[in-house]
Amino acid sequence: MALPVPNPRAMLADRGYDSDSFRQDLLLRGILPIIPPRKGRTAPQKTDWRRYQDRNRIERMFNRLKQMRRIATRYDTTRLLCLS
Secondary structure (H helix, E strand, C coil), X not given: CCCCCCCCCEEECCHHHCCHHHHHHHHHCCCEEECCCCCCCCCCCCCCHHHHHHHHHXXXXXXXXXXXXXXXXXXXXXXXXXXX
């Protein structure tokens, strides 16, 4: 199914996605990578830390939803029908 989804303007990711090839692929697609550099990187990349804070807010929201078990999983009891 082909859905008309617009390209995102930016991608918020953690340090695990910090690689030159990944950043280059995003830039070729017109997506701004907002990824903090790894600690061992020889040439650190610039990061927009204000935008990166949005990633933390999103992760906290999903964490709260996961902690609410009623939303994450439903434990409804249903009657099993035996056809014999």
